[in-house]
Amino acid sequence: MRTPDQQSDHYAFLIEAAIMLHRYGTPSHRLERVMGKVAQSIGVCGEFLYTPTALVISLQPAVGKPLPTNDQLDEEVTVIRRVHSGPIDVDKLIRFDQLLGKVESGDATIEFARTELVRIDESRSLYGKPVYAAACSVACATVAVFFGGSGWEVFVAGMVGLLVTLIEFLHQRWKLEVGLLEPLAGVVAALTSLLISRYWFPIDDRLVTLAGLIVLIPGLRLTVALTELAVGHLSAGVARLAGAMVSLATLFVGVALVWRVADSMRPAIAHAEPLDTIWRWGALAIAPIAFSIVFRAGIKQWPIIASVSILGVITSWSMEPRFGIEVAAFSGALVVGCGSNLYARLLDLPALVPSTPGMLILVPGSLGYRSLSALLEQQVVEGVQYGFAMILIAISLVGGLLVSNTIIPPKRIL
Template sequence: MLLHRYGTPSHRLERVMTKVAASLGVEAIFLYTPTALVVSIKDAEGETTVVRRVDSGEVHVDKLFRADDVLSKLEAKEITIDLATKQLQSIDDSPPPYPFPVRSIACAISCGAIAVLLHGSRADFVAASMIGFCIAGIERAQTQFGQERNLVQPVAGFVAAIVSLAIAHFVMPIDDRLVTLAGLIVLIPGLSLTVALTELAVGHLSAGGARLAGALVSLLTLFLGVAIAWRFAQSWQNVPLQPDDPHWLWQWGALIIAPIAFAIVFQARVAQWPVIILVSLLGIFVSRSVNPFYGVEVATFAAAFAVGCGSNLYARMRDRPALIALTPAMIILVPGSIGYRSLSAMLDHQTIEGVEFGFNTLLIAVCLVGGLLTSNAVVPPKHIL
C-alpha cells in the first residue's frame, strides 16, 4: 500500500506486486483501483482473498525510491519478509526530506515559474508566487486539522481567485486569470488525467475509469471555488492587460527553476535533482523545437516520448525507478491548464471556445500517453516502477 499511497499507477503497481510474489514462490493475483486493493493468494489449503480500502496520496519521489530499494532486496532474497515489512513501515513513517517552509517556497516558485512560462509579466510572477505560498499554507492547515482532502480544492480555488482579483484591483495591474491558473497549478489534476488515460490504454479499465472520474471531479471542485470568487468580487474584475512577453532571460530562468521547484514539491532529494532537471529540460526543449513546425499535438507526443526515453534510460543505467525522473518532468507537460481554461470559457458563456479547450485537453493527454507508451517500447525500463 505504500507504493499506492505515494503515486504508483495501477499497471505498474500490479506488476511489481506480481513480480515480488513470484520471486517468493507465492501464487497471487492483484487488482488495484485508486480506492481499493484486492489480493488473492493461493496455497495448499485453497485460495484466500483480502480486500483493503486504501487512499492514494501525493507523489513522494524519495519514498518510492527507498521502497523500490527494499523490494529489490526482497526479490533478491537478501532480506526476509519480516525485515522488509519493518523497513517499509519505517519509510512510511519517516519525515519528509524538506521542512514545510522549504516546500512552501518551492511551491511558490513553481507557481511563479509557470506564470512566466504562460507569458505572464514580472508582476504576474510575483502575484502567482504569493498565491502558491498561500496554497501551500492551505494544504498544511488541512493536514494539521485533519480536514477532508476534498475541501482543499474549492477553498484553494476561492483563495487563489479572490487574491489575484484583489491584487489586480487594489495593488498592481496583473492578468488575474493567468495568475489564478498559475497559482493553482500544483492542484490542477493534469497528471492524474494523464495517468488515468495511460491505465485505460493498457487495459486497466477499473483503475483508469475511477482515476479519470476523480481527476474530473477534482478539477470541477477546484473551479467551483474560482467561480464563486469571480461572482463574489465581480466588481473587481477588469479587462486583463496584454503585457509584452517577458524577456527571454526570464523564460530560460523559469525553465531551469521550474524542474527544481517541482522536484522539491514532489519530495525528491538533492541527489535526484540532476536527472530530474535534465529530463525536464529535454522534454521542454523537444516540445518547443517541434511545435512551430508540426503543431502542439506532435510536439506533445515528441516531448512525452523524449521524457519517457530519458527516464527509462536513467532507470536502466542506474537500476532505479523511472518514476523518479518521469513524474516531475511530466507535470510541466500535462494539459491541466487547458482543462481549467475550458471551464473558464464555459462560465463566460463562450461555449464553442470551452468545448474546443476541452477537446484539446483530451487530445494533448492522449498524445502524452502515446508518447510514453512508445518510449516504453523503444527503451524498455529495467525496473517496473
C-alpha cells in the first residue's frame, strides 16, 4: 500500500482535512458526510470510517471523473490513521468549514487548501490560558447556582473549577498519562471542598465538588455517543459511549477515595439557603458566554450562542413542572437544534457553533455522577434512579436534535 506522500494532492488533502475535523471535535456522522461530499466535488469516491481514536479512509477516482493530476491513481487506496479527539474548538471548525466550502465550490485550489489547513491547525488558540481558566471557573460557579447552592458554595465552586483547570494545564505541560487527569482532578476537587468545609466556613462540600468538576464530566460526550448510535454509526457511538462512562468512573474514583479516607473530617452542617431566583436568571445569562469561551467560540458568535442556549433552557424549565423531565429535555434540545440549524441556513456557517454550548447546559452528566455517589453510599435504589434518569434524558435530547434536523435541515453539514 502506498504511503500518503505518494498519493495525489487530492488524496493527501482529503486525509489531512479528515484528521483536522476529527482532532477538533466533529462527531462521526457529520465528519463522514461532509468529507464524502467534499471528496465527490473534487472527483474522488471516498469512504470515511470514524471512531474516537482512529480514521479509516478509502479513496479512488470517481466513475467518469478522473483526477486532474499527472499521477493518475486507478486503484483503491486505503489509509488508517490513529488520531485522538481533542477538545472542541469552534473557531477552527468554522475556518475549516469555510475552507472546505471554497474547495467544494472550486474557489480554492488543492495546493492552497493544504497549506491553509496546516496554517489553521498551527494557529494559536482564540483565547489564552488565563481567559480559558477564568471561563471554566465562572462556568462552575453558574452550575453551582443551578444546583441550588448558597453564595459561599457558588464562590468555592468557582475556586475549585479554577484549581481543576490549573491541574489540566499541568497535565498537558508535563505530558502525563492520558487517563490520569480525571482521578487526579477528582481527588483535588473533593479534598479542597472538604478542607474548606471543615476549616474555613460550612458548605455542602459534595455539591461544591460536583459543580467544580462539571467541565470534566462527560455529559456532552454521552449525548453525542447516543446520537451516533441513533443515526447508525455504531462503532463510533459504542466507542465514545464506553469512553464517556470510563471517564466518569475514573473521575468519581478520585472523589470516592477522598470521601472514604477523610470522611471523618466532614462536619455535620445544615445546607444553607440557596440564592434568590434572580441569581438563577443571572447565571443563565452568564453560563452560555462562559461555555462559549471554553469551546473557543469567537465574540461574534456569542449573541447567537447565548440566544439559543437561553431559549432552550427556558423551554426546558417551563416544560418540566407540567410534563416531566423527559418532555422538558426533548423540548429544550428541539429548540436548540432548530435555532442552530436556522442560524446555519441564514449565515452559511456550521450548526455546531451554537448547538454545542447550548446542549452542554442541557446534558445530564451530573446525574451520572450522582448515581455513582448514591451507589457508593449503598443507596442502590436512588443510584439506579439517577442512572436511569441520565440515560432517559440523554435519549430525549438526542430525539429532540434528530427531530430538529427534520424540521429545519441545516444548510451546512457541520
